[in-house]
Amino acid sequence: MTFPRPRPSVPGEAFDPLSVLSLDELRRRTSVKWRAYPEDVLPLWVAELDVPLAEPVARALTEAVALGDTGYPAGTGYAEALAAFAAARWGWRPAVEHTALVPDVMLGITEVLKLVTGPGDAVVVNPPVYPPFHAFVRHLGRRIVEAPLGADLRLDHDVLEEAFVRATEGGRPAAYLLCSPHNPTGTVHTRAELERVAESAEAHGVRVVADEIHAPLVLPGAEHVPYLSVRGAERGFALLSASKAWNLAGLKAALAVAGPEAAGDLARMPEEVGHGASHLGAIAHTAALRYGGEWLDALLVGLDRNRLLLGELVDRRLPGVRHRAPQGTYLAWLDCRGLGLGDDPAAVFLERGRVALGSGPDFGTGGAGHARLNLGTSPEVLTEAVRRMAGAL
Numbered sequence: 001m002t003f004p005r006p007r008p009s010v011p012g013e014a015f016d017p018l019s020v021l022s023l024d025e026l027r028r029r030t031s032v033k034w035r036a037y038p039e040d041v042l043p044l045w046v047a048e049l050d051v052p053l054a055e056p057v058a059r060a061l062t063e064a065v066a067l068g069d070t071g072y073p074a075g076t077g078y079a080e081a082l083a084a085f086a087a088a089r090w091g092w093r094p095a096v097e098h099t100a101l102v103p104d105v106m107l108g109i110t111e112v113l114k115l116v117t118g119p120g121d122a123v124v125v126n127p128p129v130y131p132p133f134h135a136f137v138r139h140l141g142r143r144i145v146e147a148p149l150g151a152d153l154r155l156d157h158d159v160l161e162e163a164f165v166r167a168t169e170g171g172r173p174a175a176y177l178l179c180s181p182h183n184p185t186g187t188v189h190t191r192a193e194l195e196r197v198a199e200s201a202e203a204h205g206v207r208v209v210a211d212e213i214h215a216p217l218v219l220p221g222a223e224h225v226p227y228l229s230v231r232g233a234e235r236g237f238a239l240l241s242a243s244k245a246w247n248l249a250g251l252k253a254a255l256a257v258a259g260p261e262a263a264g265d266l267a268r269m270p271e272e273v274g275h276g277a278s279h280l281g282a283i284a285h286t287a288a289l290r291y292g293g294e295w296l297d298a299l300l301v302g303l304d305r306n307r308l309l310l311g312e313l314v315d316r317r318l319p320g321v322r323h324r325a326p327q328g329t330y331l332a333w334l335d336c337r338g339l340g341l342g343d344d345p346a347a348v349f350l351e352r353g354r355v356a357l358g359s360g361p362d363f364g365t366g367g368a369g370h371a372r373l374n375l376g377t378s379p380e381v382l383t384e385a386v387r388r389m390a391g392a393l
């Protein structure tokens with residue numbers, strides 16, 4: 001099947017998925033980004049993108065609906081599409097036979113953690129980090145051991161090693177939930193960093209679970225290194241999904257991949273876990289990975305432009321804010337401690353500026369005084385958001 005090239009919204013201009021939908025159209029959406037706050041609030045908080053569906057995805061879904069193809073998922077099409085995408089983009093081909101369909105990334109993480117840890121065992125995380133890492137792990141009855149990122153917002157190997165020691169005290173099993181790329185800082189881990197992680201995890205008997213949901217969203221200047229492609233990662237797991245890059249969170253499906261020496265563990269995952277993924281989800285994610293590359297490239301151009309624009313806007317209008325452009329993801333981590341707005345600057349921007357950002361303290365240690373801004377929007381909305389933030393000061 002062939003699909004038309006993405007069309008520019010203005011004839012003659014390059015296609016920009018971030019500039020297609022008007023604010024009025026976006027406000028008609030019923031997803032949480034647009035419904036959590038009153039209409040006068042500009043929402044740049046939760047990780048949803050202000051983009052239309054990629055055409056190949058819309059086409060695949062439309063065909064499925066026309067056929068009434070709305071039963072249960074079957075086969076390995078999603079895993080095969082991921083394998084081809086990962087081989088083409090990252091030079092790593094995950095083994096289809098070591099890949100399992102899961103409902104979404106967070107539930108996939110939960111199920112993998114159940115395979116390698118028991119109640120009360122420790123899971124190491126790197127705050128500030130995506131808040132559900134704390135919440136889901138606690139809900140599962142596992143103990144959190146924090147290994148905060150360094151001041152440069154990168155992994156601190158000494159801190160990580162010390163956390164591995166604490167996590168495995170008394171010879172207990174433990175896991176490490178790695179966020180790669182890292183949400184909220186947009187840090188993209190290098191091969192050398194990941195090899196050090198693998199070496200240290202192996203030395204302490206810690207099982208690594210890499211959340212690579214943001215992997216397709218690595219921006220120019222950095223390169224995604226799949227955790228399972230590094231030396232020493234054979235006993236690790238990775239969770240991948242098309243949901244962030246193609247904005248498919250409402251179409252539930254994700255994949256858990258096991259390293260060669262973790263395949264036996266993954267095989268113990270109960271069959272019913274896969275029943276939580278939706279067939280339409282698997283269809284949409286498969287189409288995104290198979291045919292959505294051109295659309296993704298257009299998105300990455302827009303995100304690269306937006307991260308530069310945000311840097312300029314912050315320098316000009318929010319001089320007290322320190323900001324490092326993300327290497328990947330569409331999230332920007334703003335250090336607002338210089339503004340004197342207290343632990344939760346997002347609360348002030350919301351109340352006085354009517355702009356919704358992610359609250360830093362929700363991200364755990366290191367989050368106080370920070371806010372997370374979602375760059376996955378048009379340059380106009382981004383500019384207006386910063387204007388409102390400056391007006392709140």
Ligand SMILES: Cc1ncc(COP(=O)(O)O)c(C=O)c1O
Pocket residue numbers: 047104105106107130179183211213214241243244249254
């Ligand atoms: C790092 C990370 N993992 C997982 C998720 C959620 O993924 P899912 O909806 O597939 O559970 C997000 C959503 O933003 C995320 O940023």
